[in-house]
Amino acid sequence: MSTAFSAANFSTQSFPLNHTSTTTHDSPLVFAKPTSQFLRSTPKLRLSSFSKLNLSRRSGTVVAVSDVVKQKKSKSTPTLLITKEEGLELYEDMVLGRAFEDMCAQMYYRGKMFGFVHLYNGQEAVSTGFIKLLKQQDSVVSTYRDHVHALSKGVPARAVMSELFGKTTGCCRGQGGSMHMFSREHNLLGGFAFIGEGIPIATGAAFTSKYKREVLKEADCDHVTLAFFGDGTCNNGQFFECLNMASLWKLPIVFVVENNLWAIGMSHLRATSDPQIYKKGPAFGMPGIHVDGMDVLKVREVAKEAIGRARRGEGPTLVECETYRFRGHSLADPDELRDPAEKAHYAARDPITALKKYLTENNLASESELKAIDKKIDEVVEDAVEFADESPVPPRSQLLENVFADPKGFGIGSDGRYRCEDPKFTQGTAHV
């Protein structure tokens, strides 16, 4: 059976800038045979293969990813990758992400939110494909393009919208903003403005998980951490340093590269000597996988393997998701450099449309069920906006709160008392 995502021919992309390498989009995960040494398909990772990889590495041979991974055998009868419930859950999550981001754009242009707002339109398959497989205690670390990661992880749309409006009911009390979404309850560890600086945080969260199991003897602690970041980050030192440490200590982490080919106006191909990011995994002793990031089912299959590996204590995985952002880098980006043909190509592979097609063609859901979900999400998003609109702005007294967990850190004033006891402090008018 060919899934809704397969196309008879996959066009090779040639980009306006002169270069010779092309990217191909292979057939769906399950049914593709391995292509040449550039394994672009989404292979299924098998444990035994990986241990072979380890042995070979010790003997000094360089092993390509294609040697490690095996393909699932083609089945004569089609099997569905998801159940109806799962399908609807995935659909709803992606639609929520899309509708929310579209609403953000509207609200921004209406002057309800300010600053740098980075929207996730087009990349929903990655967030949904990975995060919907997590438990609540698993952690997610993101970048400034974090609204949808927050929503997928379970942060209520109201809390995210309020945060964007800078209201005190926001998930970070209005203090973080678009680029700093955090949720202790849902284990969303941020939200970071500088690229790469979240990856060590994620590595630390994974370290805690291992520490809990091995030092604190919480034998059932198998929490996994996902670190999301982009193609631009993969040229940054923190990326490589953390790949090394995670692999060295077999930390339960998955490094998810959302390769949308552009870092603001810098094409990935102009910035990177070897643009195939997944190949950098084996260099550090972990599997590197490339997956079609516009296809939520493929992403989900790879994610299952990678998260499973981490949970079993087998160490990290590097997953490169080839995806695309339909909008500019941020709402301030005029987005003039990207070729309209490229945008059109990816727009045709809209992950939500694709999933819809899959669900309807495989009779997992009807049009009306999906429409009902669309409507429901519209209401959720409207409600979030209303809630955010009606929420209060932070009062002055909030200014000095949360600078320190222990406000004694503001020190001792000349009167001998701790400054945090000064009433002007709780009013937010004290000078610190």
Add this chain to the structure above:
Amino acid sequence: MATGFHGVGAAVAALSSSPSNSFDSKKLLCSPRRSFPVRKGASFVADRSDGSVNLDLNPKARRAQQLIVNAVANKADSSPASSSSKPGHELLLFEALREGLEEEMDRDPRVCVMGEDVGHYGGSYKVTRGLAEKFGDLRVLDTPIAENSFTGMGIGAAMTGLRPVVEGMNMGFLLLAFNQISNNCGMLHYTSGGQFTIPIVIRGPGGVGRQLGAEHSQRLESYFQSIPGIQMVACSTPYNAKGLMKAAIRSENPVILFEHVLLYNLKERIPDEDYICNLEEAEMVRPGEHVTILTYSRMRYHVMQAAKTLVNKGYDPEVIDIRSLKPFDLHTIGNSVKKTHRVLIVEECMRTGGIGASLTAAITENFHDYLDTPIMCLSSQDVPTPYAGTLEEWTVVQPAQIVTAVEQLCK
């Protein structure tokens, strides 16, 4: 915040565990530990003229090179023979740091150490020696050379429930971790709306050593002081080293603990009982009447050496080791200024933008009316620390300059 320690440092103990309303800073660190007004056995090789710091553990050789500096310029009772009958135990500053760290690791299994060579090697200055054997390789983690990333890893671990102590092999290396220290360590509690705490301790040796060259002789306290959300403390004696280490580990705030390369072999007798030193408070080293000298870390010893000379010349300087570099203890400092009306700051930071600069501003702002004369600040030259011994000596403040400065202030 709960402090589970017990013991004689009772006033200090009560201080830290009491709710902040009842805090009385007077009880602070003119502390009960000062049952001996003279700091016996505190030794420091202050001058180049005494020869290089002897890092080996031969006590005889060390004593031969000792220049005994007394906190209070009273008679010094430093006979080693009497030490065995005194309470407490004697150790070197790096051992005091280790003792504090080990006690906290025993007390709380979430406390862990990470850094380069902290495990099997025992730490570049032996502060973590023996800990990896006792607690295991995961709790005392040898990291690869990737400061930004392992500091970030420590911060991520702190956010998710551990209490890491991150060591910079030399404080200067933490410049590579500035991204994580500024953005995440300092700001993350705020940007997350208070949801995540970062109870991390970042520590390491810094300061100008003995011809270590420019890059190994940096004073990072001046660079970090603007970062909101962190606390900075500098230890200078085995007593406060252990106390500050423990307090920093127990604190819910991120704390940067500055140690000094030349002070690790200071010896002092410290109490056997559990105690901590309050992170936000300054330490009265020598009460006096004529002039307030504010200092920290290694310069404390240059100041005390100068104090000897000054006392002989008839001056009565009040010496305060500010200890808390961020925030400043304006109470102790203020009381002193109100008493003496003259302030001299002696620091090892560069002239531009150092701790002294901030302190001058803070005192001027708060205590301007009490000053008889403008504040004088002695800092290191704005020069990359030269390798040559003579040049290096001239970049940092020497006791003779301190004496001259006090004489000038008191004219």
